[in-house]
Amino acid sequence: MNRSLTRKLISVNFGSGPGRNLSRRSQSGVALLLVVFLVALASVLVLDLAYSTFLGGRLSASAERQLQAEYLLKSALNISRVLLREDKTIEDSPKDDWGIFKDGLAVPAEWLGLTQPNIQVQLEIRPEDTKFPLRQLVPSGSAPNTKWVSSLYRLFQQMDFDNDKEADPSGPFKGKHFESRELIGNLLDYMDYDKESYSDGTYSGLEGQLPDGTFPNLPIQRVGELSVIPGFTAERIRRLYPFITARTTNSINLNFAPKAVLKALHADLSDASIDEIASFRDSEDGPFTQAQWTSQIANFVSSDILDGPDGIRIMLSPASRQFQVISKIDYGTSTYFMQALIEKGSPRELPKIRAFELY
Template sequence: MALIMVLLAMALVVMLAGGMTKHQSVRIYKAGHYLAQSQGYSIALGAEAFAGQILFRDFEADREDNLFIDSPNEAWARYSAVLPLDNGVVEVQIDDLGGRINLNDLVNPQGQPDEVTRERLTRLIEVLGIGNLSVDAIIDWIDPNDETISAYGAEDGQYLLQNPAYRAANQPFTSVTELRLLEGISEDDYQLLSLHVAALPVSGAGINVNMAPQAVIQALHPELTEAQAESVVAQREDERFETVQDFLALPEFAGLGLKAEGLTLKTHFFEVASRITYDDRVVNLVSTIYRSPAGELSTVRRDTGQKNRITKERFAVSDN
């Protein structure tokens, strides 16, 4: 009887020890995973700072030349950087946001639609072949009132019928991803439009015509054809525009009366996409960076949910 009791006690101890070991192993794994993710995120912040230094050096070069221009032929715009790392690799890419149409330019500080931006975004949607999205629905998403701007607008009444229900933001876009919530937009339409628009925290920054995609160039005037927009982009690749007047003087714009309003050659907002492969784990970080007219850099927001953002040709950076 005593032997049986000893065996039962031993079995109980073994079971408890086994359970504790398994529980401890899970905790060790979680701790290790959290540590690796934290280290990866810290490295991503370093990659963001590295990109900031590139942008600052670009500003210093422009200041030395006394010509503040951002264009596709600059190294930061052409390549992504690959940096060596113990037990991993760092990939960094800087993307221009100045060549896109800023959604928050649609409504002026007085809460009224900006007609120039409204017309340009309407044409952009047409050029991209997006059929079900109305610019008025985008304006209603931003403007502070609860009344639709037209029969093509959308306010709380439409969105409260969704499942789950939600309301219009009635404030500026904080992220382009909010477009997914708008009345009439599909995921394919969003993916296409998101490459040509931005959600900048300020209005009036202007469209950098040196960096604008072909569709944005074509959207600047209703009489511009696809072939003419292609020609403008081809000329820009051969030689960047050094003044807005050089851009407007192109033969493709002759007789159109295209105005310089809302056009610029300088970019102030950039996206820095970082992918950190470290200890067999991957950490992604997309940061929106603002570069002031004085060259000062500040981070507007960070997003760890975006993947597959490194798309440009790789350029290896030595660790020496």
């Protein structure tokens, strides 16, 4: 075998020459792709880890803020309870220590031990019976109370429900506009103990036109229940909300009730009389006191309005036992709320919490 042939055989057997160079280039390309892939994968993992860490930090900070806000709101509630416990007068008045919060006010930071300047806690304390008591329309086991029924009708008229063009958005009466008398009838149907449509010649309901079980025929428990009663649209409920309550109260607080609620109590109460009542209770001579309120109010209304057939004496009181407490905290870009109902007990006893909600 000559030398030339031997070299060719060696070249073929040991991979020298162009074929081997091509194989090396292919292996280098695969290795480069593998390196690029591994670098990209590592980058994705690092970014994912960084984002997870960032997100975890954000969630942890949010949970911490929420927890701190909850405790601050509960502290504001306890401040309300202490202020009401320390109230030395029987009647309620803006002059009471808690009265400064009647329209909402920031709680002094030192009361809460706050040192962070960007946190502010707002607090509002108001007697619950400044509002119209819906349960008094149909007292338990009784026929409708005509005084309260007529008063609520006048409140609806003040709000111009007869002409507001509000129509039911859905249900069997979709598109129908219910006037004030019909709204009263529907509300009485909702709470009275029979399944028939209410009708007394003045107010008319429609329970008899609805499937059995539509109305519970029980005292209303929450203002939100109005939404299932025909005619009570979302807009009407929104407008009514500051003036009505489903809590168990049986009188209107003369020292804090809105003018609209007071005016609705009697057909002959004039705007001038209501203005005089409001001016007196906030003046140096006010408020209306537990011992003298009937003689004090006699300076502004007639004896017939106070003690006549539709007299309002039994519907009024200068004091409350139940109070609504609302608190709000602005914490950075987040806002948290608390709403509670507290009830006074015996003197020196811390008022009891009857309802509590955080949102």
